[in-house]
Amino acid sequence: MTETVGSATLIPSQPKPPALPAGTAGTATAPNSESCDEVVERHKRRTAITGQEVVACVVVGEEGKLPEQGDMRVAAPLELPQYCYDNAFDGQWWGTREEACRIRGVRVDITNVQTGQIVGQLLLNEYAYAYGSSTTLNWAQQVEVSLYGGWGTIAGTTVDARTECSGACTTSSSDFPRQSVILDTRQGGEAYFRGTSSAVGSTGNANASWHYRFYNPAWVGGRTTEVAAPYPTVRCDNAVPGYHIAGCIWPDWPGVLSYQWNTYPELANHIWNAQQSGLPGAYPGLAPNGSPLTRLTDETLKVKNRNKACPTSYPRPSGKSCDEYPFASTYQGASTGGGTGRTLEVCSISALPTGVTGATGYSACMINKKQNSEGGTGINKMYQENRILDRDPFHVWIWSTQD
Structure with missing residues (x-):
């Protein structure tokens, strides 16, 4: 039921407003060090020595495929909010002042170095989520990849990741061990960070990211290029007037x-x-x-x-x-x-x-x-x-x- 006040109609809503996209803020993707063409060219000589003929590199894009409702999702370290799924693959980070998420597609192209032909692919989703509290200097970031399709030389593929944090922050812990990439499951990890802006009146920004690779002994060099997954900027402060409690938020x-x-x-x-x-x-x-x-x-x-x-x-x-x-x-x-x-x-x-x-x-x-x-x-x-x-x-x- 709607309420009418004068000429304005108030649409029934909810106590917590829906999340918003970050727009262009926080959506930049750090470029990989090389393009796929450069990777292929660099490995041509190596194939003559090792006898391996295929090289793999990662392409990050907006295409992907969500699982059926309820499938795989309970395996997540912490489940993403529903609005993350509702806005998957649109190239945006979505969130609120205390959390942010993005779902994007990731593709691994396996290319024959001599012919330049793609001879295999891994088709995956990347699930990125960050969350914290405005009353603490700690926050967490998790990332997961999920294989939903593929073909060619992909058996035995594994993945692992590392984290980085720059600016006013320290890394408390990070855990993404080497894991087998298995169809319709999620491989991932999580990291915890702490802002360093605890002094009264201080403010500082932090930028944390995940960096992961896929591995397979059948590929030249045994691994892909590294995927960079930067997260939106976190701002930590103890500078809210009349409120001497330090904490962190996502200012985007x-x-x-x-x-x-x-x-x-x-x-x-x-x-x-x-x-x-x-x-x-x-x-x-x-x-x-x-x-x-x-x-x-x-x-x-x-x-x-x-x-x-x-x-x-x-x-x-x-x-x-x-x-x-x-x-x-x-x-x-x-x-x-x-x-x-x-x-x-x-x-x-x-x-x-x-x-x-x-x-x-x-x-x-x-x-x-x-x-x-x-x-x-x-x-x-x-x-x-x-x-x-x-x-x-x-x-x-x-x-x-x-x-």
Whole structure:
């Protein structure tokens, strides 16, 4: 069942918003040291010495084949979220502030060095997953490969991997031993890392990756080129204002502030309609303007935003207080964001016009005082839990339970 508020329809949703793609951030793939053609050329002389005629190299792409529902998945070190499967092979990392995943295709081409003909292939999926907590400096990364098809000289193939971490991090442990590549199973490992930005006020980025190879004694050199699997950047800090707990997040994803319509009807109604009028901050796909809000930590500027949106000259009806959107603690606020004000007919602010649309400006409304106060507490809690620093982006998600 949907709820209708004015001309806007609120689609029933869920307490936790869906994951978002990282866009171009975090999706770069470190190039292999050589192309397949270069590998073939380099091994031509070697074949005359060893008698081996085929060489193998890895091609990373977007093609792949997911297993049937439920097949193989229980074998994972930690199961990937369902949205990873829903968005497999699209070339994107998907995730939230505390986890990220990607499923991509990997192909091993086995080539006759003399003729240049492909005489065999391994067809695999790569399952990459990273997860952590915003209240700890530790995080984990796992990678798995799964053979779903192949032909030619592939019997006896094995795989192993190593990890790297650069920037503000150390490697706590890494485990991906040599394993046989077997049809319809997963071979993989996991590693644990720790951020080094623990001092109050410190911030540091870390970039960790997996690097794996396939091995077979029938191939020239006995192994493939190395596959690089870099993961999205992790940011660790102890710099959230007023919150001296260190932790790590994935900054490629914005934070999310969630308000349930059923719990905060007046607050949610104001924010929802302000977003539907074109103001920024809505969760992507739920309003015309999906650009995020960005946090403002300067106290003087926050006061200016609040005073412009909700001046003391506006009469406060009994039991109500003035709510502003975008929030005073954002760069999109009334003063720092610029533009003129707007309101709703139910908001009891005669000094501002109704029916205004557009991406610039702000909205003010007199709403239930308790809801307004608890809404402000929710903002501060979200800033802490999502480790939102100055200018960090976040969205505001308005959701409703289904009847």
